[in-house]
Amino acid sequence: MALGNTPRSYGTVERTFHWLMALMILSVAPLGILAEGLPHDTAEAVARKALLFSLHKTLGVTIFLLALARLVWVAIQPRPAPLHPERRLETALAGWVHGFLYLSLVLVPLAGWVEHAATDGFAPILWPLGQSLPLVPKSPAVAEVAATLHVTFAWGLIGAIGLHLAGVVKHALVDRDATLARMVRGVEGGRGQAARHRGPALAALAVYAVAAGAALALMPSDRPASPPRLAEVASDWVVEEGALTFTVRQMGSEVTGSFGEWTAAIRFEQEPVAGRNGDVRVTIAMPSVTIGSVTSQAQEEEFFNVAGHPEAVFAADILPEGAGHVARGVLDLRGVEVPVDLPFDLEIDGETARMKGSVTLDRRDFAIGQSYADEATVGHDVRVDVALTARRAAAVE
Ligand code: HEM
Ligand code: HEM
Incomplete structure (x- = not known):
């Protein structure tokens, strides 16, 4: 079985990356939503919430590291050609969603990691490294910006996964073609020129930049500085x-x-x-x-x-x-x-x-x-x- 891709098939390495990371993403996102929604009113509730967040963060950082390796692999591998190159819009849309997914695999956990590194306390990553990051100061303002980006990007990723799955279902049930079999079993399929992700990745980057700008613009501005609470004292x-x-x-x-x-x-x-x-x-x-x-x-x-x-x-x-x-x-x-x-x-x-x-x-x-x-x-x-x-x-x- 070929490790690398060919112009008509996905190799073992890319398929392993895909399914491993799909599983991890489909675990990490519900963990984040669940942890966020849990109360923290009793000691047990705090411990439970912290544990879920620690699992979320540890899995998330692992995804980030794997995503870097995956991007390098994708960059040096041939892209299998589309199955229906004549359906130009559909092919382009699939490419856009893939580009957005690739970018999200890096940016979503990175924003979460920066948020974690900028704050002290609460749920640690479950290994000693990476509690802090170089260039990231301990700062509530940095943490707040990173949190806004993390949550906005995470929901963008969830939306893109929804589109991705809708495409998979359509190919399986309507077209009844080899789309899923190519990714599951590595079977051959596709015609014409191998597609490249550069265009869609750039487009995805633009979507990210706009979303980041909008999220930051909508962030509540700084609370006005509260007046001093203590009277001045006479002191020698x-x-x-x-x-x-x-x-x-x-x-x-x-x-x-x-x-x-x-x-x-x-x-x-x-x-x-x-x-x-x-x-x-x-x-x-x-x-x-x-x-x-x-x-x-x-x-x-x-x-x-x-x-x-x-x-x-x-x-x-x-x-x-x-x-x-x-x-x-x-x-x-x-x-x-x-x-x-x-x-x-x-x-x-x-x-x-x-x-x-x-x-x-x-x-x-x-x-x-x-x-x-x-x-x-x-x-x-x-x-x-x-x-x-x-x-x-x-x-x-
Ligand atoms: C691909 C990986 C990741 C995904 C898909 C993801 C997804 C999510 C989601 C869906 C939420 C809940 C958002 C909401 O409030 O509605 C969340 C929250 C959170 N995640 Fe992640 N996450 C990832 C990686 C990470 C990493 C690596 C860290 C830190 C090391 C992290 C730290 C957090 C924190 C601190 C919150 C709470 C956000 C807040 O302050 O409101 N996440 N994440
Ligand atoms: C259980 C859910 C999933 C199924 C059934 C699935 C299925 C597929 C299939 C069939 C393809 C091949 C598409 C083609 O040949 O054009 C594909 C490609 C891809 N999938 Fe998924 N996927 C799932 C989840 C995910 C998740 C969660 C992510 C990442 C966040 C993801 C990221 C990608 C990417 C980036 C590609 C493009 C591969 C390439 O051509 O470079 N998938 N997926």
């Missing part, structure tokens, strides 16, 4: 820049989130008085939390409950400890007060102070994620990292 040290982030293991991999809006009122003297260097009061606007693709879940009642408790406060004394310092106080988060020690390093250079500290909390102390009792979905430990640069108030113009 004014925070000029800083980051307040937290890291948790989710589905086995580390995911980092951050709070975009917080204030700090800091009193600090280098020489301790009665064993104290000063005090600090950090107020965090909880709705400003973001954590990759699970931001909205993190805001829900089960986790940070930002609607019920829009502010968290850490009020602490600053004490010397060893070579560094510790902020020893109480964190009030979701209405639960827990004593917290935050050790930190401090560097003071003239009027500028740089601090960096880290503490690991147990989410269960704050009754966060109570229905996720074990660590399979969300770990218990949450590492909080703070880094900031502040200037002495008198030195700020």
